[in-house]
Amino acid sequence: MTSTSAAAAARATVHGYPRQGPNRELKKAIEGYWKGRVDADALRATAAELRRARWQQLAEAGVHEVPTGDFSYYDHVLDTSVMVGAIPARHREAMAADRSPSSRLLPHSQLRSSGGTPMRRGCPLDGYFAMARGTQDVAPLEMTKWFDTNYHYLVPELGPDTVFAADSAQQVAELTEALGLGLAARPVLVGPVTYLLLAKPAPGVAAGFDPLTLLDRLLPVYAEVLGDLRAAGADWVQLDEPALVQDRSPAVLNAAARAYRDLGALPDRPRLLVASYFDRLGEALPVLAKTPVEGLALDFTGAAAGNLEDLAAVGGLPGKRLVAGVVDGRNVWINPLEKSLATLGTLLGLAGRVDVSSSCSLLHVPLDAAVERDIDPQIARWLAFARQKTAEIVTLARGLAQGTGAIAAELAANRADLASRAGSALTHDPAVRARAAAVTDADGRRSQPYAERAAAQRAHLGLPLLPTTTIGSFPQTAELRTARADLRAGRIGTAGYEERIAAEIREVLAFQEKAGIDVLVHGEPERNDMVQYFAERLTGYLATQHGWVQSYGTRYVRPPVLAGDISRPEPMTVRWTTYAQSLTDRPVKGMLTGPVTMLAWSFVRDDQPLGETARQVALALRDEVNDLETAGSSVIQVDEPALRETLPLRTAARAEYLAWATEAFRLTTAGVRPDTQIHTHMCYAEFGDILQAIDDLDADVISLEAARSRMQAAAELATVGYPREVGPGVYDIHSPRVPGVDEATALLRKGLDAIPAERLWVNPDCGLKTRGWPEVRAALENLVAAAREVRESLPGAAS
C-alpha cells in the first residue's frame, strides 16, 4: 500500500472508554446490588444500557471502530481471570458450596446490614464480586496499581496446578451487542504475556514460582477465545501488552515472540492488533514487529514519544496496521493537533495503514469537560476529557485522510486555545517562580541530624514505648458526605456544615482518648478527598465537580488539574487541627498530603518538568507545615502513598524521578524545629525498590502498610539499616475484618524482630475512611490492648 492510500484509509478509534456513565450510574447500581436494593436483572440492564450509550456516543462522534470488552463490573483484569478460568481454589470451592444451604458466601455489605436482606444464590455475579471483595470466609484477590496509574486491578493468582479453561461469554456478548447496533467493533483483551506478568503465585505456592511458565497452557485458551470472537463476527481483536514497555529479560521477550507467533499461526482467527502504552516499547518493538500479527498500537505521547524513532529504526511496519496513540489518554490537556498531524504524517511512511487513537484507554480520564460549570470558560477551552479527546481523534483521522484543509476550522480553534494557555497569567506567577528559583539545598535539610532530633522529640513529646496512633482519616460516613452535598446544594449554610464537622471532630477525639491512643488525629471529616481538598485551596489548581475517574471497583476519585503556578492564599488545615488540639492534652497530628502524591493523583502540567511543579507544591505545603507548627502542632504527618507508584516504568528514568521527589518532600518538611516530629505514610507494598528514597525523605517516623504481608516492609527497612522510627501497620484496613488482640500482638512481636522497641510505632495500615465505626472502634481498642501487652512484656518494662 502506498502512503497516500494509507492516509486515505485512516480511521478513528479508541482503546477503551470510561465505564461509569455520566452520573456514575454503574457505581450506584453495583453498590445498590450489594445492599440488596437492586436485583441482578436490573444491574445487568443498567450495565447494558451504559454500554449501548457509550458506543452510540463514540459512533456519533465519528469513531469508525468502537472497542468492546473494555466494560467491567469491577475490573478488566479480574474479567480476564474469569475469561481464562483462573478462579482461585478458595473461590471455586465457595461457589460450589454456595449451592448448599449451609453456605455463608455473601457480600460483606449484606453481612453488615441489619438483617432482612435476602441472600442471593446461584448468581454468577456474586461469585465474581466475592473474588473482588471477599466474603466473611473467603479472602478476595489482592489489589494493586495498574502500572503507574491510580487504577487498581485484582492480581491473578496462579500456580503450577492452575488449569485454564476458556470462558468467552462476556467478550462474545459485548461484541454481539455492539455489532447489533450496526457498528464496526474491536474486542479488547488483556494480552496473555501481560496477564501472566501481572499475576502472582497463589497462596501456598512457592514465591519463586514464575507465572510465565504457564504460557503454553494459556495460549490454547486465548486461541479458543479468539476463535469464538471470530465466529461471533470479530474482524480485529486487540491484545493489550502494556507490560512489555518495562525493562524485560530475554526470557520475557522470547515469550512474547512465541505467544504472537503461535496465535498468529491459528488457522481461523481475527486479525490481531497488539497494543502497548504508558512508555516506549523499546526492545519489544522489533520482537513484535517480526511476528505475524497484523497490527501494532503504539503510544506516541510523553515518555513514549520515542516510539517514533524506534519505529523508524526497525524499518517501520510494512504491510501492517499501525494504530497511532497520539491523543494522551492519561492527561486532560487539549491535543496540539498540528504537532500530532506531523507525527501521523511521518508514521504514514512507516506502516501499511495508519489509524488514529488515544495513547491508552480513556478509562484514566473523566468523561466530559463540557459539564463542568465552575471552571473559568477561558480555561475550560484548554481541557479535553474522554468525550473531547474522542472528537480530537476523529478530527485527526479526518485531517490525515482528507488533508488539513478538511479540518481548517478545528486547527484554527486549536491554535487559539493553545496560544491562550501558553500566554496565560495563570501559568506564570512571577512570585511563585522567583521563590522556586531561590530554593537552596539548605532549605531541604532539617537543622539537626536525625539522632539529635529524636532526642529532642522524645523529651518534648514524652510518649511511651510503642506509641499508638492512626493514619489520619476516620470513617467518612454517609452523614458527612450528605452534609457536604447539602452545603454544595445550598440546603445548609456554612455555619451548619462547620458545626457538623466540629461535632464529628469532638466525637473522633473523645473516642481516641477513651481508647487510650497516644498520638491523636482529628479524623479528616472535612476532606472530600486527601488530594482534592488541598487542590480546592491552592491557587493554580482546578478541581472538577463531575470529573470522576475509576480508582478501583466502585470507588472513584476526581483528580484535580495542576493548571498553573501553585500558591497558597491562606492556611488550609490549621483551623480544624487547632480546634482538635484544643480538645485534648495529648498531641494531635497535623495531617497533610505530600507534594509527590499531590502530583501523582492529579492531572499534571505538560508544559514544564514535573520536578518544577513538585517544587511549587512543596513550597505551598511547607508554609502549611510551618503554620501548623506555629499554631502548636508538635507532630505533623505528610502522606506520600504515591511515592512508589509514580516510579518510572523504565529503570533508566528512576534516579532522576527519585531525586526531585525526595527533594520536594524534604522541602515541604525541613522548615520545622528539631523537636517537631515529622511523620510520613505510605500504603502500597513493594517498598523494596525505594528503600533508599525512603531514607532520603529524612522523616522522623514512617507508617507503612504491613499487616497482610506480616511485617515484610519493616523487615525490608531493617535490612538496609533504616535508622528512624517505623510504624508497620498491624490492622489491614482494606478488609472489614477486625483483628483480634492476639493477632495484633503477634504482628507487633514480629515487628520487634526487625525494629527495636525504642523505634517501633503501633498503627493501622492506612486511614479508616472506607471503614465503618463499629469495626474501627473494636479494631483500635484491640490495637491499644496489644500495644500495652507487648509494652509490659518488654525487658525492663516498669510493671
Ligand SMILES: Nc1nc2c(c(=O)[nH]1)N[C@@H](CNc1ccc(C(=O)N[C@@H](CCC(=O)N[C@@H](CCC(=O)N[C@@H](CCC(=O)O)C(=O)O)C(=O)O)C(=O)O)cc1)CN2
Ligand atoms: N485521590 C485519591 N487517590 C487515591 C486514594 C485516595 O484516597 N485519594 N486512595 C487509594 C484509592 N482508594 C480510594 C479509596 C476510597 C475512594 C472513595 O471512597 N471514593 C468515593 C468518593 C470520595 C469523594 O470524593 N467524596 C466526596 C463526594 C461524595 C459523593 O459522591 N457525593 C455525592 C452526593 C453525596 C452522597 O449522597 O453520598 C455526589 O456528589 O453525587 C465527598 O465526600 O464530598 C467514592 O467513590 O464513593 C477512592 C479511592 C489510591 N488512590
Ligand code: MET
Ligand atoms: C491513601 S493514604 C491515606 C492517608 C490519609 N491521611 C488517611 O488517613 O486517609
Ligand SMILES: [Zn+2]
Ligand atoms: Zn494510606
